[in-house]
Structures are given as structure tokens and as C-alpha cells.
Amino acid sequence: MTASSPFLPLCEPNIQGNEWAYVKECLDTAWVSSVGRFVDKFEQVAADYVGAKYAVAVVNGTAAIHAALVTVGVEPGDEVLCSDLTFVATANAIRHAGAHPVLVDAEEQHWQLDISLLEKFAEERCQPSEQGLRNRNTGRIIRAIVPVHVLGGAVDMSRLNKWASKWNVVVVEDAAEALGADYRGRRVGTMGTMGCFSFNGNKVITCGGGGIIVTDDLKLAERAKHLTTTAKVPGEEYVHTEIGFNYRLPNVLAAIGCAQMELLDQFVDAKRQTAARYREALGSLEGIKLWDAPAEVNATYWLHTIRVDAQRFGCSARQLMAHLANLNIQCRPLWQPMHLSPAHQACDSILNGVSTRLFDECLSIPSSVSLTSSQIDRVTAGIVSCAAEAGGRKAA
Ligand SMILES: Cc1ncc(COP(=O)(O)O)c(C=O)c1O
Incomplete structure (x- = not known):
């Protein structure tokens, strides 16, 4: 295995079904833009798959979260809790x-939002008021919470929903990374008031770019559709009831999404098999811990991710990433936690040090659904060779 081995990407889309045929239909009929049969079909199929009553397709996952927050009534000046x-x-x-994010740190075990921090925060740093739960530090009302189901796992939604209903905080799930994951037999994204998904190129399935909002509430679904389609009143006249968003998913992208939805179960199976293969090969390697979900979660392993104990492994996660890059294997660290991000470091936060440690110690490794056995072997051999070299250095 050398640097001249072919480049192995972190996570690439898999286009192997009816994508060409559906896109061709769009091009042949010129139904490429903001309405069309594939948009309607994509919404229907996605809603059915997750077990939600309604779905609203939008241009990307970010737009989905933005529109969902406005739909549930988040207003300028409110606070919204989210995963750090x-x-x-x-x-x-x-x-x-x-609105203003309030950043909530992760729990050590499965790296999801730490609900015990929320419980302490509400008791010790907030006070109930007629308008809602008020953050004593900022004086603002906490209107909503956006738990992120990290890496294809799930936040403990029973406990989170209990907390949210106690304090009258609306739950909008960020399930961008977790399409197909189950929590206690329910699909992730369907346990809050609204749930949001992304179909960016690196997600379990892709539209090229795309997103969707799901909900069981007809009024909220209609409002989300209205807001995301420029708040236009149906009909010939250009009448817009308020300042809406042009967040419509083009039919030609929905066509790709429809073809990908047909492959979703197969893709999720492949991800789970790869997780098992990585576990088999790396599970007992000194200093390496593989990300996993608790028993009540059937995870999709969007990005297979390892945690490196530098002392025991012999080198840091960043050094391992450099070693694998030399072997033409692409890896990447987890996201810089929001409280450290220049974009969001001014936000209020509830921290316990976990997300900072995970940022230092974790590495996502090749995760494409098309990953072959020999490619998995290449990755694991690369990690083992790094451990051997680092061990050699330690011994010298
Ligand atoms: C947790 C999370 N939220 C939101 C998004 C945003 O989705 P998009 O890139 O489709 O805007 C992503 C991924 O891209 C994500 O990983």
C-alpha cells in the first residue's frame, strides 16, 4: 500500500439506479424548475419512508431548518438551543x-446533545415567565430547541421531549445526518414538532443539493410550503402575503432524489455492514474507539468515526489523518464546536468540555456506501500501520 494507491474519498454519492432516467424525463419535458411531478413524488415518498404525514421539499438542509424555525414561530430576538x-x-x-443560538455541549458516550445540561440550565439559569422560559443571563425567551442527530445516531428524544414539554420549548429536529435511523422503533426526524433532512452530496442519499421538512401537523406543513414558495397565494396573480423565501427544490433535483429514495434501504444496509467490518478490524486496536449508538438506536453510520486516545494509540487524530493522507485515504476531523467557531463563539453556551475533546480526538474515515471490502481493508491497514510506526517511535 503506497501513496500511489488510488484516492479513497471520505464519502461520495452513489448514482446507480433510475437517476438518469428520471432526470432525462425532466430534460425531455422541460419540467426542470420549481414545480413538477418529481417534487410531489419526492415529498410523498420521503414522508412515507419516515412515517410522517406531510413533507415539504426545499433547496437544502439549512433552508429546511431556517424555514421550520420560522414556521413554528421563532421570531427575531428569541433564543434557540442547539447542539454545540x-x-x-x-x-x-x-x-x-x-434568533440567537444557545449552544449545548455533547455527552461523552455517544456524542449527542447532553440533556442533563439542559435540565440543569433550565433549573439554574432560567426562569419561567408568561412569554416562555427566560434565560436569566441574556433576558431572552427560549422559544425552540434544535437537537442534532449526530453521525446517523439519535439524541435521547424521550428525555429531550419531556424536558421541552415541561418548559414549553418547541422541538425542531436536525436529522440532516440521520435519514433512516430509528430511535425506539421510530424514525429520527419524526419525534419533534418538525424534522429537517439534508440531501447534500455527502449524505446517505443525495439530490445533488436538497432538503426536506417533515411534520404530522397539516397547518404547519401548509405554512412551511407557503413560506418556502415565496409566500405566494395560489393562482395566476402575483400576490404574496408576506416576505417568504424562494426555497423550492427544482424538479430535476427532486428527480435524482426519487431515484435515490429507491436505493435508501440498500444504502443504509451497506453503511451498517461497513460499521461491522470496521468494528471487527479496529475494535480491539489499542487507543481506538469507534463511534456507536446505544441499544435503543438503530444507527445509519452516516460517517464512520473513530476516537483516538493519543497516549495509548501513540499519536494524535490529526497525525493519524496526515498518515492516511499520505496513503491517499481521505479522512476529516469532526466539526469545530460552535462555541469555538469564529462565526458563533459570541453565543451563550452550556459547556462541559466534551465537544472540544471530541474535536481534538475524532476522525471520520471513508464512509461511502459503495466502499468495497478491499477498500475497508486498505483503511484499517493504514490505521494499523500508523499504530505500528507510532509504537516503534514510542519504543525507540
Ligand atoms: C447536522 C447538519 N445540519 C444541517 C446540514 C445542512 O444541510 P445542507 O448542506 O443541505 O444545507 C448538514 C449537512 O450538510 C448537517 O450535517
Whole structure:
């Protein structure tokens, strides 16, 4: 195995079904833009798959979260709690709604939002008021919470929903990374008031770019559709009831999404098999811990991720990443936690140090659904060779 081995990407889309045929239909009929049969079909199929009554397709996952927050009534000046350990889109979407993120750290075990921090926060740093739960530090009302189901796992939604209903805080799930994951037999994204998904190129399935909002509430679904389609009154006249968003998913992208939905179960199976293979090969390697979910979660392993104990492994996660890059294997660290991000470090936060440690110690390794056995072997051999070299250095 050398640097001249072919480049192995972190996570690439898999286009192997009816994508060409459906896109060709769009091009042949010129139904490429903001309405069309594939948009309707995509909404229907996605809603059915997750077990939600309604779905509203939008241009990307960020737009989905933004529109969902406005739909549930988040207003400028409100506060919205969200996971500190997340891709920046979650916190950005809160800012797009004019609200202020309050960043909640992760729990050590499965790296999801730490609900015990929320419980302490409400008791010790907030006070109930007629308008809602008020953050004593900022004086603002906490209107909503956006738990992020990190890496294809799930936040403990029973406990989170209990907390949210006690304090009258609306739950909008960021399930961008977790399409297909189950929590206690229910699909992730269907346990809050609204749930949001992304179909960016690196997700379990892709539209090229795309997103969707799901809900069981007809009024909220209609409002989300209205807001995301420029708040236009149906009909010939250009009448817009308020300042809406042009967040419509083009039919030609929905066509790709429909073809990908047909492959979703197969993709999720492949991810689970790869997780098992990585576990088999790396599970007992000194200093390496593989991310996993608790028993009540059937995870999809969006990105297979390892945690490196530098002392025991012999080198840091960043050094391991450099070693694998030399072997033409692409890896990447977890996201810089939002409380450290120049974009969001001014936000109020509830921290316990976990997300900062995970940022230092974790590495996502190749995760494409098309990963072959020999490619998995290449990755694990690369990690083992790094351990051997680091061990050699330690011994010298
Ligand atoms: C947790 C999370 N939220 C939101 C998004 C945003 O989705 P998009 O890139 O489709 O805007 C992503 C991924 O891209 C994500 O990982």
C-alpha cells in the first residue's frame, strides 16, 4: 500500500439506479424548475419512508431548518438551543431566523446533545415567565430547541421531549445526518414538532443539493410550503402575503432524489455492514474507539468515526489523518464546536468540555456506501500501520 494507491474519498454519492432516467424525463419535458411531478413524488415518498404525514421539499438542509424555525414561530430576538457539536448550518439557520443560538455541549458516550445540561440550565439559569422560559443571563425567551442527530445516531428524544414539554420549548429536529435511523422503533426526524433532512452530496442519499421538512401537523406543513414558495397565494396573480423565501427544490433535483429514495434501504444496509467490518478490524486496536449508538438506536453510520486516545494509540487524530493522507485515504476531523467557531463563539453556551475533546480526538474515515471490502481493508491497514510506526517511535 503506497501513496500511489488510488484516492479513497471520505464519502461520495452513489448514482446507480433510475437517476438518469428520471432526470432525462425532466430534460425531455422541460419540467426542470420549481414545480413538477418529481417534487410531489419526492415529498410523498420521503414522508412515507419516515412515517410522517406531510413533507415539504426545499433547496437544502439549512433552508429546511431556517424555514421550520420560522414556521413554528421563532421570531427575531428569541433564543434557540442547539447542539454545540454540529455542522455550522444548524447555528446559521437559527441566525437566519434572527434568533440567537444557545449552544449545548455533547455527552461523552455517544456524542449527542447532553440533556442533563439542559435540565440543569433550565433549573439554574432560567426562569419561567408568561412569554416562555427566560434565560436569566441574556433576558431572552427560549422559544425552540434544535437537537442534532449526530453521525446517523439519535439524541435521547424521550428525555429531550419531556424536558421541552415541561418548559414549553418547541422541538425542531436536525436529522440532516440521520435519514433512516430509528430511535425506539421510530424514525429520527419524526419525534419533534418538525424534522429537517439534508440531501447534500455527502449524505446517505443525495439530490445533488436538497432538503426536506417533515411534520404530522397539516397547518404547519401548509405554512412551511407557503413560506418556502415565496409566500405566494395560489393562482395566476402575483400576490404574496408576506416576505417568504424562494426555497423550492427544482424538479430535476427532486428527480435524482426519487431515484435515490429507491436505493435508501440498500444504502443504509451497506453503511451498517461497513460499521461491522470496521468494528471487527479496529475494535480491539489499542487507543481506538469507534463511534456507536446505544441499544435503543438503530444507527445509519452516516460517517464512520473513530476516537483516538493519543497516549495509548501513540499519536494524535490529526497525525493519524496526515498518515492516511499520505496513503491517499481521505479522512476529516469532526466539526469545530460552535462555541469555538469564529462565526458563533459570541453565543451563550452550556459547556462541559466534551465537544472540544471530541474535536481534538475524532476522525471520520471513508464512509461511502459503495466502499468495497478491499477498500475497508486498505483503511484499517493504514490505521494499523500508523499504530505500528507510532509504537516503534514510542519504543525507540
Ligand atoms: C447536522 C447538519 N445540519 C444541517 C446540514 C445542512 O444541510 P445542507 O448542506 O443541505 O444545507 C448538514 C449537512 O450538510 C448537517 O450535517
